[in-house]
């Protein structure tokens with residue numbers, strides 16, 4: 001087991017580690033020292049620097065088996081709250097990074113090239129983003145497409161009157177195989 005994964009080796013530096021945490025109202029414990037690619041780093045001593053969230057996991061929850069990766073459940077890389085961390089295999093970690101929500105977050109435009117600006121973006125409850133321009137276009141298409149005439153053509157029946165009382169969808173006649 002490497003020293004990065006070893007609670008005994010890190011515990012001597014725990015008091016200093018705890019001084020660099022800002023507990024946010026949302027629950028995240030943000031690392032207040034230097035960040036690299038969004039991750040906090042803790043210099044244990046000269047020549048020994050490790051990712052802060054990894055140090056936090058070891059200090060609060062124990063040793064990490066070699067080959068496991070500490071993943072942020074909260075998706076906030078600078079967070080060191082042990083409750084927001086979990087161990088995953090390297091493969092799982094790659095899959096999380098390539099998942100649909102992760103790829104969606106990295107995109108700067110929708111699939112039709114409309115930029116995800118504040119005005120043009122709506123957000124679903126799960127954090128997915130949607131393009132307002134495309135949504136408007138799809139609503140318009142929907143309105144234009146579904147008319148009694150077109151529907152009856154598609155269903156192979158006579159047109160019906162949407163405004164008639166008790167308007168009901170016509171039942172399509174079964175096509176009989178001529179053979």
Ligand SMILES: [Zn+2]
Nearest residue numbers: 028074079084
């Ligand atoms: Zn967090």
Ligand SMILES: [Zn+2]
Nearest residue numbers: 110114131134
């Ligand atoms: Zn769009």
